[in-house]
Amino acid sequence: MTGAAPLSVAGVEKRFGGIAALSGVTFAIDAPGVYGLIGPNGAGKTTLFDVIAGETAPDAGRVSLGGEDVTARAPHARAARGIARTFQECRILPEASCLENLLFTAQPKSLAAAVLQSLTRAPGVDAHRVDEARSLLALVNLERYTHEPAASLSFGQRRLLEIVAAFLARPRLLLLDEPAAGVNPALLETLHHAIRTMHSQSGGVFLIVEHNMEFIMSLAGEIIVMHQGAVLERGSPEAVQASPRVLEAYLG
Ligand SMILES: Nc1ncnc2c1ncn2[C@@H]1O[C@H](COP(=O)(O)OP(=O)(O)O)[C@@H](O)[C@H]1O
Numbered sequence: 001m002t003g004a005a006p007l008s009v010a011g012v013e014k015r016f017g018g019i020a021a022l023s024g025v026t027f028a029i030d031a032p033g034v035y036g037l038i039g040p041n042g043a044g045k046t047t048l049f050d051v052i053a054g055e056t057a058p059d060a061g062r063v064s065l066g067g068e069d070v071t072a073r074a075p076h077a078r079a080a081r082g083i084a085r086t087f088q089e090c091r092i093l094p095e096a097s098c099l100e101n102l103l104f105t106a107q108p109k110s111l112a113a114a115v116l117q118s119l120t121r122a123p124g125v126d127a128h129r130v131d132e133a134r135s136l137l138a139l140v141n142l143e144r145y146t147h148e149p150a151a152s153l154s155f156g157q158r159r160l161l162e163i164v165a166a167f168l169a170r171p172r173l174l175l176l177d178e179p180a181a182g183v184n185p186a187l188l189e190t191l192h193h194a195i196r197t198m199h200s201q202s203g204g205v206f207l208i209v210e211h212n213m214e215f216i217m218s219l220a221g222e223i224i225v226m227h228q229g230a231v232l233e234r235g236s237p238e239a240v241q242a243s244p245r246v247l248e249a250y251l252g
């Protein structure tokens with residue numbers, strides 16, 4: 001399917017009881033790049049990520065990856081097609097070492113694969129993958145923690161670990177949910193540089209939810225703005241920041 005959009009979302013709706021979290025989200029990402037997804041709290045950004053990654057089934061609408069409709073596919077099947085994500089609340093294994101977190105916990109597996117891995121204790125990690133994991137730890141200045149438990153990391157360092165773990169499989173579509181939230185200014189620079197570097201290595205689509213405007217506006221080539229469960233605006237960082245509608249959505 002050459003030429004098909006890496007990601008296409010069409011008419012996605014999702015209700016939680018009386019709340020319309022998503023009320024007709026439609027957009028396509030046609031080319032590789034770093035994209036920002038912004039919008040006020042409650043706009044539906046995290047729910048949209050859940051629908052794209054397959055953790056939440058939409059009430060209506062479709063999600064396509066590279067032209068393939070994956071709406072009915074489980075998260076691990078979507079991961080196998082090149083989706084990876086991080087979560088708004090960091091999900092790492094605190095007792096496992098940083099290296100183990102990268103190698104084993106990064107992405108959803110089918111139950112069968114998880115059972116097989118635990119039974120055989122032979123997860124099929126090749127030396128090349130370990131090298132990649134080590135170089136990603138170095139990218140975020142965590143090499144000295146390679147064999148330390150992830151619990152020994154600061155909050156910001158855990159975020160960095162989770163992000164490089166999601167990148168390890170070189171996803172075609174990487175979804176980052178508020179990567180900069182709670183990260184101190186010193187680590188923000190490391191995070192910014194790491195995202196740039198990973199993107200230049202992968203050439204895929206990075207879609208990043210972020211409230212830190214300076215961070216996302218300097219990182220993304222294009223910004224998609226959500227408001228009340230739908231796409232409100234889309235454009236260059238400059239155009240979006242100058243948009244009266246966007247300003248109104250944030251102030252209202
Ligand atoms: N599991 C859930 N149950 C009930 N309401 C939810 C659930 N998840 C999200 N919501 C609601 O859906 C709306 C969108 O939430 P969310 O996608 O988390 O927004 P954002 O990430 O943009 O802040 C909010 O009103 C939120 O309270």
Ligand SMILES: [Mg+2]
Pocket residue numbers: 045046047088
């Ligand atoms: Mg959210």
